[in-house]
Amino acid sequence: MYTKISSCGTDGRMESAMTHECVTGRREFLRYAAGSAAWLAASGALLDSFAGEVRAASLKSSEPDLILALTASRSETQLLSGEPTGVWRFSARVLKGDGASVQRSPGGYLGPTLRLKKGQRVRVEFNNQLADPAIVHWHGLHLPEAMDGHPRYAVGPGKPYVYEFEVINRAGSYWYHPHTHGITGRQIYMGLAGMLLVSDEEEQDLRLPQGESDLPIVLQDRTFGRDNQLAYISGEGNVDRAGSGMMGGGGMMGGGMMSGMMGFLGDEIFVNGRRNTVFPVASRAYRLRLLNASNSRIYRLAWGDGTPLTIIATDGGLLERPERRAAVTLAPGERIDLFADFSNKSVGATLAMRSLAFENPMGGMMGGMMQQGKLPSGAAFDVFRIRVDRRERSSTRLPERLAAPPRLNEEETVNFGSPRLFRLTMGMMRWGINGRTFDMDGVADDEIVKLGTTEVWEFANDASAMMAMPHSMHLHGAQFRVLDRTSSGRQTGLRESIVDAGLKDTVLVLPGERVKILAPFSRYAGLFPYHCHMLEHGDAGMMRNYSVRA
Numbered sequence: 001m002y003t004k005i006s007s008c009g010t011d012g013r014m015e016s017a018m019t020h021e022c023v024t025g026r027r028e029f030l031r032y033a034a035g036s037a038a039w040l041a042a043s044g045a046l047l048d049s050f051a052g053e054v055r056a057a058s059l060k061s062s063e064p065d066l067i068l069a070l071t072a073s074r075s076e077t078q079l080l081s082g083e084p085t086g087v088w089r090f091s092a093r094v095l096k097g098d099g100a101s102v103q104r105s106p107g108g109y110l111g112p113t114l115r116l117k118k119g120q121r122v123r124v125e126f127n128n129q130l131a132d133p134a135i136v137h138w139h140g141l142h143l144p145e146a147m148d149g150h151p152r153y154a155v156g157p158g159k160p161y162v163y164e165f166e167v168i169n170r171a172g173s174y175w176y177h178p179h180t181h182g183i184t185g186r187q188i189y190m191g192l193a194g195m196l197l198v199s200d201e202e203e204q205d206l207r208l209p210q211g212e213s214d215l216p217i218v219l220q221d222r223t224f225g226r227d228n229q230l231a232y233i234s235g236e237g238n239v240d241r242a243g244s245g246m247m248g249g250g251g252m253m254g255g256g257m258m259s260g261m262m263g264f265l266g267d268e269i270f271v272n273g274r275r276n277t278v279f280p281v282a283s284r285a286y287r288l289r290l291l292n293a294s295n296s297r298i299y300r301l302a303w304g305d306g307t308p309l310t311i312i313a314t315d316g317g318l319l320e321r322p323e324r325r326a327a328v329t330l331a332p333g334e335r336i337d338l339f340a341d342f343s344n345k346s347v348g349a350t351l352a353m354r355s356l357a358f359e360n361p362m363g364g365m366m367g368g369m370m371q372q373g374k375l376p377s378g379a380a381f382d383v384f385r386i387r388v389d390r391r392e393r394s395s396t397r398l399p400e401r402l403a404a405p406p407r408l409n410e411e412e413t414v415n416f417g418s419p420r421l422f423r424l425t426m427g428m429m430r431w432g433i434n435g436r437t438f439d440m441d442g443v444a445d446d447e448i449v450k451l452g453t454t455e456v457w458e459f460a461n462d463a464s465a466m467m468a469m470p471h472s473m474h475l476h477g478a479q480f481r482v483l484d485r486t487s488s489g490r491q492t493g494l495r496e497s498i499v500d501a502g503l504k505d506t507v508l509v510l511p512g513e514r515v516k517i518l519a520p521f522s523r524y525a526g527l528f529p530y531h532c533h534m535l536e537h538g539d540a541g542m543m544r545n546y547s548v549r550a
């Protein structure tokens with residue numbers, strides 16, 4: 001699993017259960033540091049992993065405000081009628097601090113929603129009770145490398161990993177999921193995901209809907225095989241129906257191989273880990289926090305009655321002002337918060353959230369293949385329903401001005417005229433970035449950025465007609481702004497619904513598009529992944545490291 005094992009000491013260093021070889025001194029030190037209340041994040045410690053050093057600027061040794069125990073384990077749950085379904089799921093418990101920090105997700109298979117506060121010092125004692133290695137990534141949070149869930153920190157079955165960090169992000173809808181090398185897609189698919197909501201004072205002052213009227217809504221698609229068991233792309237564990245999502249088990253190549261290359265699409269939609277999800281609501285205003293935690297499916301969301309969507313936040317938190325759109329494209333990994341006012345609806349009224357039809361953005365052979373399966377890419381379907389089941393008087397109003405996201409100015413970039421170019425590539429039937437695939441500890445010369453600078457990056461999806469696919473590009477370690485989106489490709493319906501506003505950590509790049517982002521690399525040096533969040537693409541190699549160096 002680990003690509004580089006070095007410096008095996010004779011001083012009783014721990015052995016990795018996976019490799020039965022010594023782990024590096026660096027990794028061991030980081031684990032030790034993590035477990036010893038060394039406040040790497042709080043103190044602004046600089047982790048320069050490339051040099052194999054840890055420089056802790058000023059370690060603050062104080063107790064965390066919140067201590068959580070988080071476990072990933074195999075479980076069973078009743079998803080369909082008949083046989084229960086084997087799933088892998090997160091469970092969490094508060095060991096110290098606010099008991100409301102962990103909110104169970106009723107029914108389904110998802111992990112609990114974690115509610116954190118900006119400025120909070122958090123310790124998470126992760127315990128891997130799976131049969132595979134695992135590590136948890138806090139998607140969207142800005143953290144030191146050792147706390148971010150890079151795949152090289154994966155721990156074997158039965159092993160712990162202790163995270164300690166300060167929440168420095170703005171209020172927003174983030175999430176957590178495994179980031180294990182090569183098997184992230186399978187681990188998330190089997191149920192390992194949950195939302196992570198951060199609040200702050202700026203948000204509190206707005207008096208947005210809270211408590212029961214603040215709803216996490218996690219969108220996924222799933223396929224079931226024999227005995228109600230989840231089916232993924234190749235046989236292992238509960239996975240028993242190869243390639244069903246894409247090829248119906250037939251076709252010119254093995255279904256598993258095709259799904260692995262194209263991205264897995266499930267036969268039916270699961271919301272918050274449940275099928276045919278209906279949210280009972282009161283006749284008042286709600287905040288709906290939508291997360292696309294699907295492996296590879298893109299949604300084009302719209303209210304079934306044609307009411308425009310009112311968008312109040314994207315990946316990195318609240319927008320300056322609400323935006324109204326007829327439809328919103330949501331790619332894997334992305335989040336969008338909606339303000340939805342049901343106060344003029346009568347008890348008994350229902351409203352569907354739809355995914356509208358879109359022209360498949362892939363042309364040629366690939367486009368044809370994506371049209372297969374029970375719920376092909378671009379099909380129209382209901383995602384979930386709202387049902388008003390009680391009257392409630394409430395005076396919640398949507399402010400016209402929401403928040404002040406940090407300004408990311410073009411003048412502050414170090415390379416405005418010559419963006420750092422990342423071509424999204426396919427070679428030897430493998431996805432890559434600039435023709436390279438993932439290398440666990442490796443970083444190329446053109447993937448090194450300077451700590452404290454802001455750069456323009458350009459993702460170029462200049463795919464040939466045959467291999468044109470959308471990609472959902474995610475950066476660890478930075479919240480960026482989308483500067484520019486140019487297209488030489490076809491208009492697909494998806495493009496018009498893309499919302500690039502606000503701070504982002506994940507951005508959809510359609511075939512034929514070039515997307516420029518402006519990304520600040522602040523606070524933490526270290527090695528961070530950037531990759532496609534269409535999980536089969538990422539697992540197949542469409543992931544690289546970039547190194548932030550002091």
Ligand SMILES: [Cu+2]
Pocket residue numbers: 470471472532533534537538542
């Ligand atoms: Cu991709």
